[in-house]
Amino acid sequence: MAQSAVPAPETAAHPAPVRIPLREVLPWAVFAAVLGAVLIYFIGAEQGATSVFSGTWVHEFTHDGRHLLGFPCH
Known part of the structure; x- marks a missing residue:
């Protein structure tokens, strides 16, 4: 008698989903949100009147990223 490679649904063990407590995820979510906002x-926005650093080195460093993400800068 040939055996099937796929177990029957009645005999297949279904693992329980892993539960991650919110207090473990929340600090990482806040960190990711703050990092995203800074980026x-x-x-x-790092140019002109809202500039934190003087000069244009931040603008020139992020120049291609601005155009890739659709921010106008010229």
Whole structure:
């Protein structure tokens, strides 16, 4: 008698999903949100009147990223 490679649904063991507590995820989510906001600021708004650093070195460093993400800068 040939045996099937796929077990029958009645005999297949279904593992329980892993539960991750919110208090373990929340600090990483806040960190990711703050980091994302800082990156968007430097790529999208670090020039002109809102500039934190003097000069144009941040603008020139993020220049191609601005155009790739659709931010106008010229």
